[in-house]
Amino acid sequence: MAKAENLLYLDGVSVSFDGFKALNNLSFLIGRNEMRAIIGPNGAGKTTMMDVITGKTRPDEGTLRFDGKIDLTAHDEAEIAGFGIGRKFQKPTVFENQSVRDNLKLALKAPRGPFATLFHRDDAAQRARIDELLATIRLRDRETDLAGDLSHGQKQWLEIGMLLAQDPELLLIDEPAAGMTDAETAATADLLREIARTHSVVVVEHDMTFVRALGVKVTVLHEGSVLAEGSLDHVSSDQKVIDVYLGR
Amino acid sequence: MTLRFLSGGLTGGRIVMLALLVAAAILVPVLNLALPESHPLHVPTYAVTLMGKYLTYALLALALDLVWGYCGILSLGHAAFFALGGYAMGMYLMRQIGTRGVYGDPVLPDFMVFLNWQELPWYWYGFDAFPFAMLIALAAPGLLAFIFGWFAFRSRVTGVYLSIITQAMTYALLLAFFRNDMGFGGNNGLTDFKDILGFDIQSDATRAGLFAASALALAGGLVIAVAITASKLGKVLIAVRDAESRTRFLGYRVEHYKLFVWTVSAMMAGLAGALYVPQVGIINPGEFAPANSIEAVIWVAVGGRGTLVGPIIGAVLVNFAKSWFTAALPEFWLFALGGLFVFVTLFLPKGIVGLAKSAVQRLRRMREPQTPGRETKTPREMAAARPSEQAAE
Numbered sequence: 107m108a109k110a111e112n113l114l115y116l117d118g119v120s121v122s123f124d125g126f127k128a129l130n131n132l133s134f135l136i137g138r139n140e141m142r143a144i145i146g147p148n149g150a151g152k153t154t155m156m157d158v159i160t161g162k163t164r165p166d167e168g169t170l171r172f173d174g175k176i177d178l179t180a181h182d183e184a185e186i187a188g189f190g191i192g193r194k195f196q197k198p199t200v201f202e203n204q205s206v207r208d209n210l211k212l213a214l215k216a217p218r219g220p221f222a223t224l225f226h227r228d229d230a231a232q233r234a235r236i237d238e239l240l241a242t243i244r245l246r247d248r249e250t251d252l253a254g255d256l257s258h259g260q261k262q263w264l265e266i267g268m269l270l271a272q273d274p275e276l277l278l279i280d281e282p283a284a285g286m287t288d289a290e291t292a293a294t295a296d297l298l299r300e301i302a303r304t305h306s307v308v309v310v311e312h313d314m315t316f317v318r319a320l321g322v323k324v325t326v327l328h329e330g331s332v333l334a335e336g337s338l339d340h341v342s343s344d345q346k347v348i349d350v351y352l353g354r
Numbered sequence: 355m356t357l358r359f360l361s362g363g364l365t366g367g368r369i370v371m372l373a374l375l376v377a378a379a380i381l382v383p384v385l386n387l388a389l390p391e392s393h394p395l396h397v398p399t400y401a402v403t404l405m406g407k408y409l410t411y412a413l414l415a416l417a418l419d420l421v422w423g424y425c426g427i428l429s430l431g432h433a434a435f436f437a438l439g440g441y442a443m444g445m446y447l448m449r450q451i452g453t454r455g456v457y458g459d460p461v462l463p464d465f466m467v468f469l470n471w472q473e474l475p476w477y478w479y480g481f482d483a484f485p486f487a488m489l490i491a492l493a494a495p496g497l498l499a500f501i502f503g504w505f506a507f508r509s510r511v512t513g514v515y516l517s518i519i520t521q522a523m524t525y526a527l528l529l530a531f532f533r534n535d536m537g538f539g540g541n542n543g544l545t546d547f548k549d550i551l552g553f554d555i556q557s558d559a560t561r562a563g564l565f566a567a568s569a570l571a572l573a574g575g576l577v578i579a580v581a582i583t584a585s586k587l588g589k590v591l592i593a594v595r596d597a598e599s600r601t602r603f604l605g606y607r608v609e610h611y612k613l614f615v616w617t618v619s620a621m622m623a624g625l626a627g628a629l630y631v632p633q634v635g636i637i638n639p640g641e642f643a644p645a646n647s648i649e650a651v652i653w654v655a656v657g658g659r660g661t662l663v664g665p666i667i668g669a670v671l672v673n674f675a676k677s678w679f680t681a682a683l684p685e686f687w688l689f690a691l692g693g694l695f696v697f698v699t700l701f702l703p704k705g706i707v708g709l710a711k712s713a714v715q716r717l718r719r720m721r722e723p724q725t726p727g728r729e730t731k732t733p734r735e736m737a738a739a740r741p742s743e744q745a746a747e
């Protein structure tokens with residue numbers, strides 16, 4: 107089967123909460139192996155967009171397709187994760203009472219059924235992969251510590267590591283740089299660029315230095331729909347964008 | 355294979371508990387049967403039976419800890435599974451009475467003769483065979499749990515709402531089993547048992563045997579629980595307990611995991627009930643009472659939720675206290691129980707086991723020479739920091 111050129115396709119997606127339109131006729135495309143940055147003021151609907159893609163929130167109307175043929179509105183969270191969509195949450199969410207290594211082990215791409223996990227046995231390849239990920243996210247010396255004992259920035263990294271362990275086709279990353287030092291932020295941008303060579307990535311971020319470091323096409327959301335799209339320089343010279351977001 | 359399963363989860367406290375249970379299964383019957391009554395180490399039969407009963411409660415507590423401690427499902431209806439297992443055993447014991455009943459009917463239990471029933475209802479067929487009865491003691495609670503869980507977990511009922519419907523489940527069964535036309539002896543339940551597997555149910559040897567069976571069943575239950583919780587599935591369960599929605603986004607079908615551990619736990623509770631009934635000599639609808647399920651939750655909380663060994667200790671200690679109170683100060687037992695629960699919730703969130711563990715850690719820290727700036731950890735400390743083992747003992 108020919109692979110669809112666009113990995114993710116949103117058309118006319120709307121979501122309302124008690125009459126308030128969090129997403130309003132939102133449409134955009136993410137190409138295969140494309141990285142896209144999403145910016146926009148608080149409450150613009152960035153997180154809600156990720157909720158809709160990952161099955162957490164059902165859209166009231168609109169079309170959501172993944173990989174050309176899969177209608178995402180017809181599936182739940184676990185199935186959508188199984189298709190190859192991984193997510194990092196805005197508030198870092200790791201399994202606090204389990205070790206850093208076990209967090210990665212839980213995320214590692216492997217059969218997800220209860221009997222598969224009951225009889226699961228670590229093999230050398232999986233251990234090596236986890237070691238590799240621990241090095242990537244710079245948590246090698248913390249592998250036996252509880253994830254709950256990590257700093258905010260380290261939790262962000264652990265969650266990115268879990269996302270990598272899942273090895274999804276599409277990564278949705280909500281505010282990865284929050285709570286990080288400048289050096290950590292720069293390292294995160296490097297890491298994401300590296301990931302984007304073989305994956306599609308959607309990054310939501312407020313930190314403009316970070317977005318600039320990514321150097322990718324930017325989509326500006328406002329009141330649940332796309333306000334502008336293009337390079338960062340292009341959108342930041344757009345008067346509408348300056349009015350609602352950058353100028354404030 | 356089992357060994358590999360257990361390798362990660364068999365920590366000190368658990369090995370000690372397993373050894374204690376196996377030793378008790380051998381020693382208590384010997385001290386009861388082989389020593390003359392005058393001997394200071396002789397264990398009287400009533401004590402053997404009482405301890406045997408505590409061990410079946412401990413197995414119920416262990417089952418509850420699997421779902422509550424490791425998967426966050428606070429069941430307020432686990433006594434229902436226990437009672438169903440108990441009824442299956444009771445039905446077997448009723449069929450063993452034969453012509454020795456008051457009415458002397460070779461097939462029908464007394465209460466059916468009394469109700470003027472002419473023949474055995476179909477669902478009593480097969481209960482004259484012990485293996486069949488034991489199969490049902492596991493399968494009936496397992497099936498009920500599976501059906502209940504299938505609907506509840508799929509519709510994502512969680513937290514307090516789930517607790518309430520588990521309570522409703524046991525209450526509905528209480529009402530149903532009270533009815534005479536259900537064919538389970540109504541209000542009076544099943545009693546006047548004569549023998550089990552051909553042995554007189556009142557004899558010292560049978561009592562000792564039932565004690566040993568209870569201790570070994572508990573040991574077996576502990577081994578299974580350790581294997582489950584130490585596996586990767588156990589880690590998924592803890593993930594569900596701590597961050598259910600996050601676990602879904604990793605691609606795990608949370609409802610399947612809950613259904614698995616819930617059903618296993620119900621079967622364990624059913625086995626506990628089946629061992630309980632021949633030791634107390636009766637099973638009646640009172641075992642479905644919501645208060646029984648709540649008491650089981652208290653045992654788990656007192657011993658230490660999510661520790662496996664803790665609930666066993668909690669069940670034995672609380673029931674020991676209950677036996678003492680109901681003899682000495684019967685009016686005060688419920689107040690004492692309520693007070694204990696409040697105390698544990700406020701001051702011992704990790705129960706007795708948690709208290710003991712932090713005391714041990716404090717001692718260790720005091721003994722350890724202070725070497726500031728020491729970076730590298732010894733392997734033992736690294737192991738101690740692993741949650742899978744930290745949650746252990």
Ligand SMILES: Nc1ncnc2c1ncn2[C@@H]1O[C@H](COP(=O)(O)OP(=O)(O)OP(=O)(O)O)[C@@H](O)[C@H]1O
Pocket residue numbers: 123128146147148149150151152153154155196
């Ligand atoms: N479950 C919900 N119920 C009601 N309102 C919601 C819900 N989820 C989001 N909203 C509202 O929808 C709007 C969009 O929220 P969303 O979290 O998507 O914004 P965001 O762009 O991610 O903002 P931020 O930059 O602050 O993270 C907000 O006004 C929010 O209050």
Ligand SMILES: [Mg+2]
Pocket residue numbers: 152153154196280
């Ligand atoms: Mg957001």
